[in-house]
Amino acid sequence: MNDVAGFFGQPLDAKKECAQQADSLEGYGQAFVVSEDQKLDWADMLFLIVQPREARDTRFWPTRPASFGDSVDSYSLEASRLAYRLLELMARGVGAADPASLRRVFEGQTQGMRVNYYPPCRRAADRVLGLSPHTDASGLTLLLQASNGVQGLQVRKDGRWFAVDAIDGALVVNVGDFLEVRTCCQFCVDSMWLMYIDRLVSVLQILSNGKFTSVEHRAVVHPTRERMSAALFLYPRQNMRVGPLPEFVNGGNERYGSTDYEEFMKHYFATKLDGRKHLDRLKLEQ
Ligand SMILES: O=C(O)CCC(=O)C(=O)O
Numbered sequence: 001m002n003d004v005a006g007f008f009g010q011p012l013d014a015k016k017e018c019a020q021q022a023d024s025l026e027g028y029g030q031a032f033v034v035s036e037d038q039k040l041d042w043a044d045m046l047f048l049i050v051q052p053r054e055a056r057d058t059r060f061w062p063t064r065p066a067s068f069g070d071s072v073d074s075y076s077l078e079a080s081r082l083a084y085r086l087l088e089l090m091a092r093g094v095g096a097a098d099p100a101s102l103r104r105v106f107e108g109q110t111q112g113m114r115v116n117y118y119p120p121c122r123r124a125a126d127r128v129l130g131l132s133p134h135t136d137a138s139g140l141t142l143l144l145q146a147s148n149g150v151q152g153l154q155v156r157k158d159g160r161w162f163a164v165d166a167i168d169g170a171l172v173v174n175v176g177d178f179l180e181v182r183t184c185c186q187f188c189v190d191s192m193w194l195m196y197i198d199r200l201v202s203v204l205q206i207l208s209n210g211k212f213t214s215v216e217h218r219a220v221v222h223p224t225r226e227r228m229s230a231a232l233f234l235y236p237r238q239n240m241r242v243g244p245l246p247e248f249v250n251g252g253n254e255r256y257g258s259t260d261y262e263e264f265m266k267h268y269f270a271t272k273l274d275g276r277k278h279l280d281r282l283k284l285e286q
């Protein structure tokens with residue numbers, strides 16, 4: 001996270017060397033900008049495809065701090081090893097006949113990373129959002145916060161927003177749309193290790209036929225203090241059709257239709273964050 005802070009701490013011109021471009025979702029700028037009239041979130045972010053290495057688009061990679069690339073490398077390797085293990089335990093936990101089924105969908109596949117910087121917002125912290133409500137379009141997300149005690153992440157449950165404690169040295173694990181697993185366990189890990197590590201959420205929801213529910217979350221801002229976070233998203237095999245895995249349907253009804261992975265992602269990024277609407281689109285009537 002030191003390197004993330006180093007990147008955001010630079011003058012605007014230096015950060016703009018990594019600016020988003022019309023032909024890509026990567027780069028420095030703002031998340032989910034779909035129109036000139038929309039209200040923007042109170043945050044800067046840098047989104048990068050970090051694995052596999054050959055998929056990296058170096059136009060968007062910071063050259064300062066000089067150690068940025070190496071830090072992202074070690075972090076994504078260590079964090080994904082943890083994520084694969086978690087996927088296996090999750091499948092085991094719901095009694096899947098083949099506990100490696102989920103892990104296989106994600107192992108060695110694309111990973112994206114979004115680092116977020118939320119400046120303080122003195123005048124309207126109660127009316128301004130750092131990041132609008134969304135579920136992650138991933139299978140699983142590992143979120144690391146560098147908050148120095150500043151709380152910002154909130155999750156929605158039963159229509160109410162709950163604050164997630166900011167614990168230094170803890171990872172928040174989100175289930176993404178592709179997995180739909182419920183939310184957020186925190187793994188306190190040794191903070192030295194975390195220095196080397198730096199959202200399978202929606203995908204998991206679909207693959208698991210709704211056994212795992214992706215978590216809707218947002219970030220709020222603090223009136224006087226900044227906050228940073230780094231989200232590592234694990235994406236599924238890109239040529240797969242995203243739909244419930246047979247062993248999670250188990251003779252019952254499929255609760256989601258299938259969609260092309262690419263179609264799903266296109267739709268996700270083309271809409272302003274609006275909770276779980278992109279998922280409802282795939283839900284089948286029961
Ligand atoms: O900053 C946070 O706590 C949330 C970040 C997040 O949800 C994301 O980047 O998808």
Ligand SMILES: [Fe+2]
Nearest residue numbers: 135136199217
């Ligand atoms: Fe998120």
